[in-house]
Amino acid sequence: MSPTSAQPEDLLFDAARRGDVSTLHELLGRGLNVDTTNDKGFTPLILAAYDDHYDAVVMLLNSGANPNVQDASGNTALMGVSFKGYPDIARLLIERGADLNLQNGNGGTALMFATMFGRNALVRLLLDAGASQTIADRRGLTALHLAGQQGNEEAWALLGGEPPQA
Template structure:
């Protein structure tokens, strides 16, 4: 790029920053204020900043958006207000977590409902909201996600399905619910465990017996067949 063109570009960028700061749209401390407001659930302060031009998809140093921070901490009113500014509701942080996943992980039912109604993505690669709900034994959230067509056959990066995660952690009511979907009993994860063997490995003998009984009830699948989904 010619030197004079680069100089003009830099001057224009500097002028734009100066105008922005001079107009009071965004102060230098607005960034930290916005993150703090999202975490604390200070809806009024966050809305003021958004109305002054703050990007609703502002992220912290770990790549968590304002929506993720508010959702993770169960700040339903703040989440509801943020959604009016059309943030990227299904955006995921570098760890692969979305606002919905973080809300499910923490059991924040009211926030989960807001995000689902806003169109938050339920099915995607990697860990999913249903896997988190199963892992934590959150039956109510499992029901909500199944009602939104959560994919019960989806696999985590370690090749576990939601049934395996619930079985491992001893969540028998979640196991019972997932069995009604026709979820695979034979899936093995990268350590070689099935839902039944993982339950036994962790001392969840009641779940292992339930899975064994379910296996006996299910008709044999034809070659190339696949179980149902809900």
């Protein structure tokens, strides 16, 4: 699709993926919905956050983006940055009202993603912000269970797991 034939929403998603703040500003100034979704349910905020574009995330939040919109799988921007390991964006999303305990379609939370993928700075950040440790996914596993499964000893300790007996 050539740029001249692209739909404005497609241009918005592309600008979010690239972190192009000026194009985002221009497109939103034309009246596009900041929380519009693509066929996978991704919003510009989810895309910008996932691709580590801090300034674009700030701009989108300042334009009214809802940090709690879930994509087609139930994932949020906070879940994406918890998986990828972007604490600065996670902190910003939390400050702007991201729900720490939303669950995706499999029952996973941002804390579970951070734990499973060894993003221990995010585990600490999410716990300090008040993320629940007692939520279980569809398999009945909590973040502590996942830390044990992954051999993530630091997360295990942060989540209050008891050290193995000598």
